[in-house]
Amino acid sequence: MIINHPLLGQRDSAEFVYMGDAALIDRPDPASDAAAQEFYEYAYLRDNPAGDLRELWFHEGGDRSWLVVTRNTVTHEITKVELARDVARSRGRSK
Amino acid sequence: MRYSGFKVIKEALTGHKGWRPAWREPKPKPHYDIVIIGGGGHGLATAHYLAKVYGQKNIAVLEKGWIGGGNVGRNTTIIRSNYLLDGNEPFYEFSLKLWEGLEQDINYNAMVSQRGIMNLIHSDAQRDAFVRRGNAMILNGADAELLSAEQIRVEYPFLKFDDVRFPIKGGLAQRRGGTVRHDAVAWGYARAADSRGVDIIQNCEVLGFRIEDGKCLGVETSQGFIGAKKVGCAVAGNSGRLMSKANMRLPIESHVLQAFVSEGLKPLIPGVITFGAGHFYVSQSDKGGLVFGGDLDGYNSYAQRGNLPVVEDVCEGGMAIMPMIGRARLLRMWGGIMDMSMDGSPIIDRTHIDGLYFNGGWCYGGFKATPASGYCFAHLLAKDAPHPVATAYRFDRFRTGNMIDEKGMGNQPNLH
Numbered sequence: 001m002i003i004n005h006p007l008l009g010q011r012d013s014a015e016f017v018y019m020g021d022a023a024l025i026d027r028p029d030p031a032s033d034a035a036a037q038e039f040y041e042y043a044y045l046r047d048n049p050a051g052d053l054r055e056l057w058f059h060e061g062g063d064r065s066w067l068v069v070t071r072n073t074v075t076h077e078i079t080k081v082e083l084a085r086d087v088a089r090s091r092g093r094s095k
Numbered sequence: 096m097r098y099s100g101f102k103v104i105k106e107a108l109t110g111h112k113g114w115r116p117a118w119r120e121p122k123p124k125p126h127y128d129i130v131i132i133g134g135g136g137h138g139l140a141t142a143h144y145l146a147k148v149y150g151q152k153n154i155a156v157l158e159k160g161w162i163g164g165g166n167v168g169r170n171t172t173i174i175r176s177n178y179l180l181d182g183n184e185p186f187y188e189f190s191l192k193l194w195e196g197l198e199q200d201i202n203y204n205a206m207v208s209q210r211g212i213m214n215l216i217h218s219d220a221q222r223d224a225f226v227r228r229g230n231a232m233i234l235n236g237a238d239a240e241l242l243s244a245e246q247i248r249v250e251y252p253f254l255k256f257d258d259v260r261f262p263i264k265g266g267l268a269q270r271r272g273g274t275v276r277h278d279a280v281a282w283g284y285a286r287a288a289d290s291r292g293v294d295i296i297q298n299c300e301v302l303g304f305r306i307e308d309g310k311c312l313g314v315e316t317s318q319g320f321i322g323a324k325k326v327g328c329a330v331a332g333n334s335g336r337l338m339s340k341a342n343m344r345l346p347i348e349s350h351v352l353q354a355f356v357s358e359g360l361k362p363l364i365p366g367v368i369t370f371g372a373g374h375f376y377v378s379q380s381d382k383g384g385l386v387f388g389g390d391l392d393g394y395n396s397y398a399q400r401g402n403l404p405v406v407e408d409v410c411e412g413g414m415a416i417m418p419m420i421g422r423a424r425l426l427r428m429w430g431g432i433m434d435m436s437m438d439g440s441p442i443i444d445r446t447h448i449d450g451l452y453f454n455g456g457w458c459y460g461g462f463k464a465t466p467a468s469g470y471c472f473a474h475l476l477a478k479d480a481p482h483p484v485a486t487a488y489r490f491d492r493f494r495t496g497n498m499i500d501e502k503g504m505g506n507q508p509n510l511h
Contacts, residue, residue: 013404050333
């Protein structure tokens with residue numbers, strides 16, 4: 001698979017490490033009353049869809065940036081690549 | 096019809112006119128006591144043991160395609176019980192014992208071949224780990240044998256013992272491990288279950304569950320609604336997709352695992368060999384092809400095909416332990432979809448929905464587990480309590496911290 005890196009252009013997916021569902025960006029609040037349940041769900045439960053999935057790829061063999069790649073799990077087609085930093089900021093994270 | 100040597104001779108002398116289809120093709124009834132979703136090895140084994148051991152009647156197995164068309168027909172056919180942890184080893188040893196009596200039990204030649212499995216050791220630390228594992232196996236009633244490099248050289252003279260990076264220092268052998276003709280497992284269980292009245296309904300895709308007041312009343316299928324007192328799901332690979340129809344999120348990701356077969360060669364590899372420094376395992380089929388595989392591709396997939404980096408990695412592993420494999424040409428390669436769970440171990444448990452039961456998360460150990468998985472799932476469905484060797488395979492182990500993590504990798508499914 002070729003991942004179209006927003007900064008570096010087309011890169012071989014073998015340069016990357018895969019971290020799964022990009023929902024991991026939304027870490028629960030450890031101070032919340034429901035933190036135990038929320039962290040259980042965060043750490044262990046997955047949507048695992050057959051179709052488009054937004055997922056985290058780490059460019060370990062490159063510029064070491066984290067990407068959010070939208071990829072179809074049935075066809076392996078990649079339709080969108082974003083910097084995870086931008087996605088996290090747009091979701092209200094400070095960094 | 097019972098298969099036997101006498102029957103084969105009789106049919107040979109009478110023009111083979113007496114053979115009948117191995118199972119019926121029934122229309123679905125409106126209601127069953129137990130409906131099993133998934134006509135693969137695990138689902139068919141479940142139906143067989145439900146009917147034979149637990150005396151259940153009025154059972155159906157629903158399969159969206161044809162039986163045995165999923166992972167039971169796409170694996171590398173290895174059976175073994177060389178696990179370390181208490182939650183796993185008794186289960187897999189139970190499975191190996193069932194394999195040993197399988198053909199008599201289901202009156203079907205599944206070509207169970209206990210040709211032995213050999214895990215190679217390449218470092219002192221690995222020997223320590225394998226000694227520990229071997230002791231855990233023996234404590235659980237399995238067999239294990241620690242071999243020196245000299246002993247392995249007698250059986251496998253062609254291995255690259257003096258490799259600079261990965262010298263072979265010894266091995267852990269399980270002589271009772273081996274291989275089984277995988278399709279025959281599905282067909283044999285199907286025939287045995289059918290002979291006890293189980294309805295095997297092919298081309299019947301489950302489209303949803305009918306759930307009212309927290310109770311599962313049946314399944315909506317491509318052949319209409321089928322009611323059931325109990326519904327058991329055994330669709331590993333597609334568990335996430337199926338259980339999402341019951342609004343369940345699972346501790347599972349679906350990943351693709353590739354496997355390979357070379358051209359047919361003369362008898363070469365007597366047993367199963369695994370490379371301990373990378374990830375590569377190989378055996379030789381009775382037709383002569385070298386059957387081998389390695390790691391997952393590593394990303395979520397439902398595609399049943401993988402990519403080239405893993406092909407390269409697997410072939411490098413092969414070249415590292417048996418360089419002569421480089422002379423063999425690859426004949427076939429394919430991908431299968433694995434339920435990769437968060438700790439690398441399976442789940443056989445009730446769900447929070449009354450009457451809905453789950454069997455899945457087999458990672459890439461599902462084939463060897465087929466008989467015990469079916470037996471334990473049948474036990475759960477019939478008695479509403481886990482079988483004694485499957486008590487650890489609970490949904491809530493992730494919540495309570497009782498993970499069964501053989502490799503100690505944590506909640507990263509692509510590393511198990």
